[in-house]
Amino acid sequence: MDFLIEAILSVVRPIGITEPVLQFMLVNAILGISMYLLLRTGMFSLANAGFMAIGAYVSVLLTKELDFALGAALVVAVIVCALIALPIGLPVLRLRDIYLAIATIGFGEVVRIFFLNVDNMILSYLNTFQDAGLRRYELVGGGRGVRNVERLTETWHLIVFLIVIIFLLTRLQRSRFGRAMVAVRQDERVAANMGINVVYVKNMVFVLSAMLAGAAGVFNGHLTRIVTPEMFGFDRAVDILAYAVLGGTSVWAGPIVGGFVLTALPEVLRRFNEYRGVFNGLVLLLVIVYLPGGLINPQGWRKLWASARRRLTGQPAQPEAGGG
Amino acid sequence: MDGILLQQIVNVISLGSIYALFALGYSLVFSVLGVLNLAHSALFMWGAFIGLLVTDRLEMPLWVGLIAAMIVTGLLSVLLELIAFRPLRKRGAARIAQLISSIGAAILLVNIAQLLFIRVYNRVEAAYPRGLVPRQPIIIEELGLRITPARLIVVIAALVVMILLQYLVTRTSLGQQMRAVAFNQRTASLLGINVNYIFLMTFFLAGALGGLAGVLYALITNVVDPFIGQNIALIGLTAIVLGGMGSINGAVLGGFIVAGIQIISIDTVGSSYRDALVFLLLFAILLIRPQGILGQPESTRA
């Protein structure tokens, strides 16, 4: 495995992708898949930044305070995410489209604010009900976050995890349940008429997606060495969405490539110094405009190629185009 | 405590006016095109920035800054339609792709603004000239109320804009065409409406509104940087969903409700929980009335 990672790195290092960058690319690919599952079922949910936060906080407390191994913390954190996703999903998944999106953003914000204030909540509980007379109580450190987390995530953990997820995902897509997901996306009413339990399918996917996002949070928390509420705000929710959409949601490879590209891009663009952000926005804009179906979308590439060829052969000269 | 309550109500009105002004442009694009333009907060920032350049660098009066900001952000908004939205519509792309392209456009606009800030000011923040509006607060002694002229201007502007927009949408032919396009693009074009033109006009209006909101916001807060749109973006989104997507009055109502909850929460549960309260209420309202308070029930929007 080490040899494989070294080989990959020796190829990508010259363009600015070092091992930490590769690790974040893998984490974000997992996040991309978590979003992909939702979009494949037609659910525009932006709750996964919140579940990522829950996964990160739960696991970091377990490994730091209770000396859990990373694997054990991963299992517990993922189960916690599932248990929280279930009661959230039941009422919220009745909503659709932008309403679902905004309600789930609300969930993410509430999670963020919870972690910002949970120490003070515990403090006032201890002081009012147990007369602890404490001035301060620190569990997750509020806005400062949990610090000095051990860096337990290894690159091979992520690669193995991703491979397992891809394996399970391809099996899932070929199963009855996988077809039910697609049916629900295409038309819930028709799906229900076909005998699909729409509520079950949607909730199941929501829970699975939350578990994946939680797992990404676990790995991420043990990479960044610090976990703060600000890491899981609105921006993160939108980033996760972008991984899936930019990569493409027609095949499982889409969100993975999306996560890879969007994570690597700012690092690769470091050579542009102060123009980095401009190029970052420009690349995102151009890719989505020319390939609206995402990067991994054979049909989109074919169309693009066809129109390019048409232009090359049909209108060979464009003298006035450079005049701007 | 009555004095405080009254003052807090005044605070709600002044903060709510800012949110409402911001949300109006957001809402306009959504109601006509059915897409979320996440670059709206970048236009808001550009408005504040252009207003700054005109009043500070060119030393022109405030009204010139306002008009210049509205024209520039209106045109930028049209540019957005041409670059980020129209090509995708022509390709028949999913609305979610348009959302992502608007994010790309927002990143681009913010970063260009940052480059310009550094070239012009050698740093990424700058303040509006003092004395653009009188600073002495208006005091009503017997009620213990205070409001600054800048905040009063914002409240009045929000009122005027809301009434004008309402008039434009319901009484003018442009408004009628916009509503027809919003209702059904294909039917509208069969009726001989130039749909692309209506889209351009909608974007221009929305951008100009965003720019206006930006200048007025900066009048209250004085300081402008390329990132002032980011904090208000989520609030604006919340406001339009709460009030009812695609409803102009809804956007305004949503803006005031969000401001109200934020301010009430400070005197009740404490300022740390203020946004949690906003989103919990949003949650509750969406579950009871998914289309928002004033929104029309509809199932085809994305």
Place this chain on the structure above:
Amino acid sequence: MKKFRLILSVLFILPLIFVSVVSADEHDEDADTPPIGFWEECETPQNLPDELTIGAIFGLSEAVAVYGIAQRQAVELAVAEVNAWGYLGEGVTLRVQFEDSAGNAQQAIAAMEKLVVEDGVLAVLGPTLSTEAFAADPIAQENGTVVMGVSNTAIGITDMGDFVFRNSLPEEAVIPGTVEQAIDALGLERVGVMYGDDDDFTISGFDVFVDALDDNEIEILSVETFARGDRDFSSQLTSLIARNPDALVVSALAAEAVQIIIQAREFGYDGPIIGGNGFNSPAVLDQSGEDAEGVIVGAAWNIGDPDPEPSSEAFQQAFVEEYGVAPDQFAAQAYTGAWLFATAIRCADSDDRADIRDALAAIEDFPSPLGLYSFDENRDPVHDPIAQIVFEGAFLPLASVIEGAAESDE
């Protein structure tokens, strides 16, 4: 599509036009005796290669750029001086490789890995935020490369290892003295407190303020919070001011501080406002004008010192000449940080990372803009903080204003 390309090119050309219209002019510095540096204490180095590279990780994009850009400008200024004055010997050039962290832990880690492992820089300045430092500094530590925070005030930064330094005075070194002086001078009994609860800097400041107030048996009437980026504080202020505090105690960064000062005055509060390091910015005076009168600031950099260090005066002058704006505390600390690195390299006379570390730790009584500067055994800064008050439109030492007032009373 043609139209599309045209629009794109216009989008690109617009900023370029601005660039050419408003360009900063070059400036030549020609001083006989540089106001800063260990010119006598350490011999001119003989064993250095022609080019030395240090790294700097600052938040140069996203909201943190408000601070990061000033830091980069200050470091660029310092390094230009080091090179122009031949501080590292004839023909030796010091280079800085800047990397943007965008206020984000992931990018800070990537930037640190790039600088320390890929580029092999001699030492690293930054990162801007404490959160980023907790994420990225261990990489420098593991690779035996010095990293020096120039704006990290969180508790525990230098506990990450013996290669982790900082020159930013933490709030606990600044605030208690300020609070005591303010209480003595103004006879405070009841105060209202406001702080940003989502930022390490402002939370640390809040904790220290509360401890200092408790130690002095001052009653805290109420505590209000806000978030980074908030610009409307009307409701918090209405609530606080209604309780008639003797003073407002505020832990905020400059951007929020300015608004809090202005809006507090709008709501008719004219008492003292006490702040920490975050208030120590010319922006506070520039942007809040007469509203800032009576603002008391405990700070690491004595911007208003009537009898400033020559290096502080020279720095302010050079910064204004180069950039047209007055420097803030972030800039002063970043400038000092770059000079400290250059001094460590000069005194070590070596480009070995461990030698540089040892030379840096050994620096004592360095005449910097922050005052006579040393590191303590934990690699934390040692220099005198100062309590200042805005008096007649300028920052003045609190002590001098109190004395002046006492004299005129007699």
